[in-house]
Amino acid sequence: MLIFTTRIANWLEDGLQLSVVREVVFINEQQVPVELEWDEFDIDCVHALAVDSDGKPIGTARCLPNGHIGRMAVLKEWRGKGVGRALLYRLIEEIRNQHTQQATLNAQTYAIGFYRKFGFQVVGKEFMDAGIPHVQMVLRL
Numbered sequence: 001m002l003i004f005t006t007r008i009a010n011w012l013e014d015g016l017q018l019s020v021v022r023e024v025v026f027i028n029e030q031q032v033p034v035e036l037e038w039d040e041f042d043i044d045c046v047h048a049l050a051v052d053s054d055g056k057p058i059g060t061a062r063c064l065p066n067g068h069i070g071r072m073a074v075l076k077e078w079r080g081k082g083v084g085r086a087l088l089y090r091l092i093e094e095i096r097n098q099h100t101q102q103a104t105l106n107a108q109t110y111a112i113g114f115y116r117k118f119g120f121q122v123v124g125k126e127f128m129d130a131g132i133p134h135v136q137m138v139l140r141l
Contacts, residue, residue, distance in 0.1 A: 004058055004078070006086045008094065009049040011042045017057040018047055025073035032130040048090040050074070050083045059083040063091045067100040088118060096141055103139040108132055 009018060019038075026032040041064060050059035061072035061084075069091050074083045095103045106129060107115050112122060120137040127134055 002078070002081055003053045004050050004081075004083055004086070006048055006050045006059075006083075006090050008090065009047040009060075011045065011047060014047065014049055015042070017049060017051070018042075018060045018062075021057050021060045021073050021075060022071055024075060026071075026130075029076070030130075030132065032132075036130050046091065046094050048087045048094075050078075050087055052078075059087050061087045061091055063094060063103075067095045067098075067103045069095075069103055069105040072105075084114065088115075092118065092139070092141075100141065102141055105137050106134045107137050108134055112137070 011018065022037060026037050027034055042062065045062040045064055047060060047062045049057060052058050058078045059072075059074040061069060063069050069088070072084060072087060074087070092103055103120075105115065105120065107120070109126060112135060115137050118139060120139045122135050123138050124136045127136075
């Protein structure tokens with residue numbers, strides 16, 4: 001049985017761990033250009049971090065102050081093991097605690113089914129972001 005934990009993190013204290021996962025998944029695996037991955041918003045976001053039993057980062061996601069979830073990434077060997085689900089639950093809980101009316105995200109189209117399990121609904125048409133097809137999704141809280 002694989003053991004992992006999730007927690008709320010912040011960029012100033014946990015930026016290295018958060019960025020390691022994003023670099024592996026987005027920049028190396030999905031070929032997202034470096035200049036599109038890093039932005040000025042990380043410092044203002046609530047981040048969720050998943051680590052394995054040795055404390056090594058295995059997954060991350062972030063939420064902007066307006067309830068927009070993004071940069072969700074899980075290392076390949078940990079996918080399908082509940083890490084993404086745990087990260088998303090953690091961020092939705094944070095959004096609810098801030099009394100925000102809805103959570104939004106831009107889902108890569110292959111992940112629409114994953115987000116629908118949480119109650120997210122597709123709004124709008126498919127669009128390209130960093131060369132990858134996405135759709136906007138909303139969860140009313």
